[in-house]
Amino acid sequence: MRGIVTDASEPVDLLILGGGLAGSLIALALAEMRPALRVCIIEAGAVLGGNHIWSFFDSDVAAEDRWLVEPLIAHHWDSHEVRFPAYTRVIDEGYNSIESELLDARVRAVLPSERIIQAEIVDASPTVVNLADGRTFAARHVIDARGPGDLTTLQLGYQKFVGQLLNVPAGHGLTRPIIMDASVDQADGYRFVYCLPFSPTAVFVEDTYYTNGPELDVQGLTARIAAYAGAQGWNATPANRIETGVLPIVMAGDLDAYWRSTGANIAKAGVRGGFFQPMTSYSLPDAVRLAIALPDLIDQQALSFGLALRARARAHWRRGGYFRMLGIMLFRAAAPAQRYRIFERFYKLNPALISRFYAGRSTLFDKARILMGKPPVPLFRALRALLLGHGE
Numbered sequence: 001m002r003g004i005v006t007d008a009s010e011p012v013d014l015l016i017l018g019g020g021l022a023g024s025l026i027a028l029a030l031a032e033m034r035p036a037l038r039v040c041i042i043e044a045g046a047v048l049g050g051n052h053i054w055s056f057f058d059s060d061v062a063a064e065d066r067w068l069v070e071p072l073i074a075h076h077w078d079s080h081e082v083r084f085p086a087y088t089r090v091i092d093e094g095y096n097s098i099e100s101e102l103l104d105a106r107v108r109a110v111l112p113s114e115r116i117i118q119a120e121i122v123d124a125s126p127t128v129v130n131l132a133d134g135r136t137f138a139a140r141h142v143i144d145a146r147g148p149g150d151l152t153t154l155q156l157g158y159q160k161f162v163g164q165l166l167n168v169p170a171g172h173g174l175t176r177p178i179i180m181d182a183s184v185d186q187a188d189g190y191r192f193v194y195c196l197p198f199s200p201t202a203v204f205v206e207d208t209y210y211t212n213g214p215e216l217d218v219q220g221l222t223a224r225i226a227a228y229a230g231a232q233g234w235n236a237t238p239a240n241r242i243e244t245g246v247l248p249i250v251m252a253g254d255l256d257a258y259w260r261s262t263g264a265n266i267a268k269a270g271v272r273g274g275f276f277q278p279m280t281s282y283s284l285p286d287a288v289r290l291a292i293a294l295p296d297l298i299d300q301q302a303l304s305f306g307l308a309l310r311a312r313a314r315a316h317w318r319r320g321g322y323f324r325m326l327g328i329m330l331f332r333a334a335a336p337a338q339r340y341r342i343f344e345r346f347y348k349l350n351p352a353l354i355s356r357f358y359a360g361r362s363t364l365f366d367k368a369r370i371l372m373g374k375p376p377v378p379l380f381r382a383l384r385a386l387l388l389g390h391g392e
């Protein structure tokens, strides 16, 4: 029988290392677009995707690629809103959330159970993978999607948060997500609260910060979530779902060193390959694009496959230059308590421009438009930060 992955069997076509967001989307895309290929995922955790909620705007995913994420969507809203000290704005752009439970179920529905291996990977080459339990697997191709590589090769700020699901028996009254409620106290950098109303009585609330340092005070932020709920007049009790994140916001760095840090020749996907929006650290739009492109790349030899992914990572890095520059302005030029002004100004712009920004697809005109007008940060500090590259 073909396709059972054991030490002794013939190599599978693709071994996906890490069954998180990027690895799982690749498995789903290949199952649909190249069903004859034998694909296997090796994931350390018991559940593919771990315990995660990933959200995205409708415009983050091209209409022709939507089929890949559609079955994973647990919640959809037709619009969302932002709140700043100066104004509130409703934007008629759809928003969606994927819950990892659905991702796990979907991948298990398309891959035979013996092709989802729960194990710790210790090392990998473009065609061979060694596991902590002593097993070795060979494959025609390996793609590494095990999350971040060596982040010390990059200059970073951080987007960090604690998110908690709250039950509000009397109803929270929200009918659409609040992507940014920056009308809150601007402690510790740019701060905003993010709310996803999953049902009339359940709301996922995330207390979020753009800060220079990665330290995360989970207890303190949980207390702020409770205080936020109280300020909204919600009589809320925490449910059994909490998420924390310390996401890298990239201002500059050495992509080649980042890539080499997890093996120069091995193909990579997701955050490990640098495929994320530098200013938001969100990777779902790029993970979808890569998953859809992969079936066309996979017929090459193992080494060319790795080179093709690396070339794609370089092109992505080049496209990200503008977002990294904005990161420098945010972290190096704006005083923490004033950072919200950058977003307050940005969110007055055309919704289509805002959508392209989040998708990492800003046009030349968008880029000029974002910077036009009276700067929200002191011009001298902005120029100095940009000239220094990595700022003060």
Ligand SMILES: Cc1cc2nc3c(=O)[nH]c(=O)nc-3n(C[C@H](O)[C@H](O)[C@H](O)COP(=O)(O)OP(=O)(O)OC[C@H]3O[C@@H](n4cnc5c(N)ncnc54)[C@H](O)[C@@H]3O)c2cc1C
Binding pocket: 017, 018, 019, 020, 021, 022, 023, 042, 043, 044, 045, 048, 049, 050, 052, 053, 054, 055, 056, 119, 120, 121, 122, 145, 146, 147, 148, 243, 244, 245, 246, 247, 269, 270, 271, 272, 281, 282, 283, 284, 285
């Ligand atoms: C709490 C949180 C919320 C986020 N929300 C969003 C969002 O709403 N939208 C968005 O676009 N982005 C979001 N992000 C950012 C980013 O998109 C996610 O981190 C995303 O999961 C990255 O995808 P990935 O596949 O690269 O890595 P991951 O999804 O982290 O997957 C890596 C997988 O590799 C496995 N692994 C690692 N090492 C080994 C090993 N040695 N052996 C075997 N398996 C291993 C891990 O267990 C994990 O399952 C969020 C991040 C966090 C942390």
